[in-house]
Amino acid sequence: xxxxxxxxxxxxxxxxxxxxxxxxxxxxxxxxxxxxxxxxxxxxxxxxxxxxxxxxxxxxxxxxxxxxxxxxxxxxxxxxxxxxxxxxxxxxxxxxxxxxxxxxxxxxxxxxxxxxxxxxxxxxxxxxxxxxxxxxxxxxxxxxxxxxxxxxxxxxxxxxxxxxxxxxxxxxxxxxxxxxxx
Numbered sequence: 001x002x003x004x005x006x007x008x009x010x011x012x013x014x015x016x017x018x019x020x021x022x023x024x025x026x027x028x029x030x031x032x033x034x035x036x037x038x039x040x041x042x043x044x045x046x047x048x049x050x051x052x053x054x055x056x057x058x059x060x061x062x063x064x065x066x067x068x069x070x071x072x073x074x075x076x077x078x079x080x081x082x083x084x085x086x087x088x089x090x091x092x093x094x095x096x097x098x099x100x101x102x103x104x105x106x107x108x109x110x111x112x113x114x115x116x117x118x119x120x121x122x123x124x125x126x127x128x129x130x131x132x133x134x135x136x137x138x139x140x141x142x143x144x145x146x147x148x149x150x151x152x153x154x155x156x157x158x159x160x161x162x163x164x165x166x167x168x169x170x171x172x173x174x175x176x177x178x179x180x181x182x
Contacts, residue, residue, distance in 0.1 A: 067139045070177045075106050075115045083175060086138070087119060094130050097122040099168070111179040116145070119171040122152065124164045135173070146172040 070079075080103040091098050104116040123131065128149070135142065148170040 063139045064141065068141045068176060068178055069180050070113065071180050073113075073179060074108060075113050075177060079177075080106075080115055080117075083115070083117065083140070087117070087135075090131060090134050091119075091121060093134075094123070094127045096127050096131060104172075111181075113177040113179065114174050115177075116172065116174045119169075119173070121169050121171070122166050123169060124166060126164075128167065128169055141176040141178075143174045143176070144171065145174055146170070 084101060084103060087101060088098065091101075098119070098121055100118060100120040102118055104118055106113065106115040108114075121128075121131075132144075135144075150168045152166045152168055
């Protein structure tokens with residue numbers, strides 16, 4: 001009788017060990033599959049995020065390109081006046097005194113059109129930095145040709161008990177347009 005119980009006990013132990021071994025192997029195999037799927041999902045998510053960032057950057061570039069294309073062989077007065085209005089709005093936003101703002105000569109070199117503008121202002125360095133940062137973020141192809149900054153020794157601004165020096169700034173910049181091919 002003892003032998004039968006011993007055989008039965010060994011059979012139960014063998015069945016238990018066999019059950020736990022096979023279930024452990026199946027679980028490990030499924031965990032490896034899950035980890036592989038997780039890694040593929042993680043890589044796909046990183047690629048998707050990179051694609052979204054690239055798409056956003058390309059949208060910004062496409063706006064600049066669209067604003068820089070024209071079908072006219074010369075820049076129109078409306079385009080020059082529109083840019084002058086945008087510059088005037090910028091100077092108003094940063095409370096900058098405008099001494100002069102006018103379009104200058106426009107050039108056409110092949111399929112590239114260039115319109116120059118002259119902007120003379122009185123501002124602090126902080127205001128000038130804000131203005132230049134805003135001009136840089138415009139949706140145009142821009143080039144600052146010259147930037148002349150001279151202190152006005154007799155003019156100051158009082159802000160929060162801080163005396164700031166005013167500067168006379170002459171800014172000569174150009175916008176460029178590209179003539180579309182017909």
